[in-house]
Amino acid sequence: MASVLELTDNFFRHESGKVVALLVKSLGPEHLQLAEDVVQEALGKALKTWPFTGVPENPSAWITLTAKNLALDALRRDQIFRRKQIQMFGAVHHWSGKVEEVELDNFGEEVEDALLRFMFVCCHPEIPENTRHVLALKSLCGFSVREISHALLSNEGTIGKRLTRAKERLAEGDISTTLPVGEELNIRLDGVLKTLYLLFNEGYKASTGENLIREELCTEAIRLTSMLARLSVGNRPRVHALLSLMLLNNARLGTRVDHEGNVLLLKDQDRSQWDRNLIALGLFHLTRSAAGDELDTFHLQAAIAAVHCTSPDYEATNWNAILGLYDHMLAIDPSPIVALNRAVVVAQLQGAEAGITAVEEIRGRDQLDSYYLLHAVLADFESQLGRHSEAARLTEKAISLTDSESEKVFLTRRREEFQAQI
Amino acid sequence: MAVSEYLLLMRSSHWGDDLSPAELQNAMGQFTAWLEDLTSRQVLRSGQPLADDGFVVSSRKQGAMMDGPFVETKEAVGGYLIFRANSIDQAIEEARKCPAIQHGLVIEVRPIIDFCPMMEETGMLFANPEA
Numbered sequence: 001m002a003s004v005l006e007l008t009d010n011f012f013r014h015e016s017g018k019v020v021a022l023l024v025k026s027l028g029p030e031h032l033q034l035a036e037d038v039v040q041e042a043l044g045k046a047l048k049t050w051p052f053t054g055v056p057e058n059p060s061a062w063i064t065l066t067a068k069n070l071a072l073d074a075l076r077r078d079q080i081f082r083r084k085q086i087q088m089f090g091a092v093h094h095w096s097g098k099v100e101e102v103e104l105d106n107f108g109e110e111v112e113d114a115l116l117r118f119m120f121v122c123c124h125p126e127i128p129e130n131t132r133h134v135l136a137l138k139s140l141c142g143f144s145v146r147e148i149s150h151a152l153l154s155n156e157g158t159i160g161k162r163l164t165r166a167k168e169r170l171a172e173g174d175i176s177t178t179l180p181v182g183e184e185l186n187i188r189l190d191g192v193l194k195t196l197y198l199l200f201n202e203g204y205k206a207s208t209g210e211n212l213i214r215e216e217l218c219t220e221a222i223r224l225t226s227m228l229a230r231l232s233v234g235n236r237p238r239v240h241a242l243l244s245l246m247l248l249n250n251a252r253l254g255t256r257v258d259h260e261g262n263v264l265l266l267k268d269q270d271r272s273q274w275d276r277n278l279i280a281l282g283l284f285h286l287t288r289s290a291a292g293d294e295l296d297t298f299h300l301q302a303a304i305a306a307v308h309c310t311s312p313d314y315e316a317t318n319w320n321a322i323l324g325l326y327d328h329m330l331a332i333d334p335s336p337i338v339a340l341n342r343a344v345v346v347a348q349l350q351g352a353e354a355g356i357t358a359v360e361e362i363r364g365r366d367q368l369d370s371y372y373l374l375h376a377v378l379a380d381f382e383s384q385l386g387r388h389s390e391a392a393r394l395t396e397k398a399i400s401l402t403d404s405e406s407e408k409v410f411l412t413r414r415r416e417e418f419q420a421q422i
Numbered sequence: 423m424a425v426s427e428y429l430l431l432m433r434s435s436h437w438g439d440d441l442s443p444a445e446l447q448n449a450m451g452q453f454t455a456w457l458e459d460l461t462s463r464q465v466l467r468s469g470q471p472l473a474d475d476g477f478v479v480s481s482r483k484q485g486a487m488m489d490g491p492f493v494e495t496k497e498a499v500g501g502y503l504i505f506r507a508n509s510i511d512q513a514i515e516e517a518r519k520c521p522a523i524q525h526g527l528v529i530e531v532r533p534i535i536d537f538c539p540m541m542e543e544t545g546m547l548f549a550n551p552e553a
Contacts, residue, residue: 003454003458004447004450004451004454005451005454005455007447007451010444010447011447012443012444012446012447012450013442013443013444013447015443016443040439040443043443043446044436044438044439044446046446046450047438047446047449047450047453048435048437048438048471048500048501049471050450050454051450051453051454051457052457052469052470052471052501053471142442142443142444143442143444144441144442144443144445146442147442147444
């Protein structure tokens, strides 16, 4: 018997997601709360026995069967069991063996199928967009409300309310775990990808090392997207593109801050510390994303990340290629934020004056007035043109518009640099 | 100083219920490390978790048995440990270091009464585990 100290990191958390998904597949999404409760209870039983007995030979099956039995007990106590006895019997019948009889290979496939179905439930059109990734984090990834609110920089009350409403919606019973087909699959898959992208971005945008749980969001998004890309339902160019952009950006995650936790710009990052394995994997999926004639913003974002990741140093960056990719992206997604990023590239190629012009030409520019990066970018341009007091003023404005502590520290340092040059 | 044995009753089988899966795994690791350390120092002689079900046998209601589970009550015993220690203070000190306490576990430390020398002389060693 192995000691519990030998269990892999995140074992319980990942098991929790798996078993909830298996139970939801058998019992229906209307029993999500029950599924979560019995999984928590099963993990509690492991907590109280494994330190004495050691880890069972197949800990995964142990937790699954314990939770399943608890669920059946609960349903038997409930009248629902009588009503649904016939359907339920069919669904859980094949689990009723002993732990040793659960074959690991088949079990693995069954788990993946259940996780996939559950992913589509969490991202169902009937679940509000601002709740889908929260539901995925809670039920699919096994985070607690406290951990989620911490990771999303929100509060427990807000997160808890969203989850309660989502579960109430699922309890109505008309959302099924059946995977959509044809055009509906295409549409629903977009919802899933959008959620995974949001999950990744939430983790990426402000993780500073002091908040490790945010980095876990990136890892979770990659884990789920990898699984999706492996399965026939998700083996599509745009899924590979999304996975590629996650991997390529994640390769740089650890180098985005210095030893004191200060934000480092791309040009100041230590490229020797970028994760070569993740870059290679990211490029592999970028290649796979090129199959067929699908092209969306995931492809372009991945391609931009690839240009950066394969450039030996900042000076050698192929800005022309990046500008072309941004032009493409603007054609697909004419958002002012994309245009702002494009303006930075224009400045790299043609100087700060051209950058300022590009910002002025952004369609819907006024939407960016409260976006701190607009002012930070303009400040950079102004300082390059020697107008340091204007740069300091714009940086001050940017500081007042961001909530991120690490961004505030970074911008304050910039402002002091500008002021010193006045 | 004479070495004695102590029974530690682990009360509140609901400890750890409000932890997230990651925190549960972490707590399980800490609890295991605590047990392993006690074993290596030969303080922990034995110990087992208890199943949730069971029966209470008593004379009340004409000998009717009350059946479990008893885990719903806060005081329910979820397991036991046997310590060997120099004094109850030492046993308490070891119990205090149990990492599960901060997650709601309550430990009751009870000295196990030593053999009565008089009984020993009469040869009635019916309960000596080391005989």
